[in-house]
Amino acid sequence: MAAQVSKPVDIEKIVKTLMGDEWMVKCGIGGVLAAAALVAILYSFLCLPIFVACEALMIGYCLRCMRQKAANPESKLPEWNEWGDLFASGITWIALQTGIWLFFGSIQGLILAFCCGFAFNEKSPDLSSVWTIAGCGVVSLAVAIMSALSSYTMVNFAIEENKKAAFSFIKVARAFLKYPTHLGGGFLLATGIQWLSVIIPCITLIGVFLVPSSFFVGQVLSSIILARHWQAWQES
Numbered sequence: 001m002a003a004q005v006s007k008p009v010d011i012e013k014i015v016k017t018l019m020g021d022e023w024m025v026k027c028g029i030g031g032v033l034a035a036a037a038l039v040a041i042l043y044s045f046l047c048l049p050i051f052v053a054c055e056a057l058m059i060g061y062c063l064r065c066m067r068q069k070a071a072n073p074e075s076k077l078p079e080w081n082e083w084g085d086l087f088a089s090g091i092t093w094i095a096l097q098t099g100i101w102l103f104f105g106s107i108q109g110l111i112l113a114f115c116c117g118f119a120f121n122e123k124s125p126d127l128s129s130v131w132t133i134a135g136c137g138v139v140s141l142a143v144a145i146m147s148a149l150s151s152y153t154m155v156n157f158a159i160e161e162n163k164k165a166a167f168s169f170i171k172v173a174r175a176f177l178k179y180p181t182h183l184g185g186g187f188l189l190a191t192g193i194q195w196l197s198v199i200i201p202c203i204t205l206i207g208v209f210l211v212p213s214s215f216f217v218g219q220v221l222s223s224i225i226l227a228r229h230w231q232a233w234q235e236s
Contacts, residue, residue, distance in 0.1 A: 031213030059088030066158035186229030190222035
């Protein structure tokens with residue numbers, strides 16, 4: 001039977017803490033970076049370095065939020081300072097995750113190619129469909145699991161501040177097996193907030209212009225939720 005976390009995460013308290021002093025200014029800076037990244041990548045592929053730089057700063061800030069909120073949930077949002085440190089943290093995480101997902105993606109591609117190969121060689125349409133569905137299902141499930149594990153390895157990386165922590169998939173997997181409801185719920189909530197931060201502004205024409213800012217707010221809130229869920233099971 002899965003263990004239970006003795007101190008459940010108070011989501012309402014997290015939101016109230018987020019709306020602390022100067023939160024609009026701090027999130028506004030992130031929104032400007034998000035907008036700059038979007039404009040840069042849409043304008044020209046040659047602007048990719050600008051896109052990556054903006055993303056690195058935003059991710060670096062989210063890592064700082066995770067580290068600070070995991071240590072003290074009552075703390076305010078961190079300041080936008082020591083930009084070199086923010087960039088270094090963010091670009092390190094981007095580089096490590098790019099390598100991990102390229103390796104993982106190549107394995108999933110082989111699995112999908114293997115299943116599709118059997119599907120095309122089957123004379124029975126029903127068996128072909130089974131192989132195709134099985135291949136897509138396995139890949140989708142693997143991506144979902146990997147995404148959940150990566151979310152919490154990001155928190156672990158932020159807290160421990162070393163590259164080795166970014167590969168702590170076994171540690172995170174063990175935590176999931178022990179507290180599946182708690183950590184799984186945190187991941188689903190964070191993911192849902194991130195999606196809603198883009199979908200809701202897009203419902204109205206005017207809201208589309210607010211997508212970069214709302215996206216960054218969603219990033220920050222999701223980061224805090226993940227950090228608190230990760231820290232809560234360690235404190236239980």
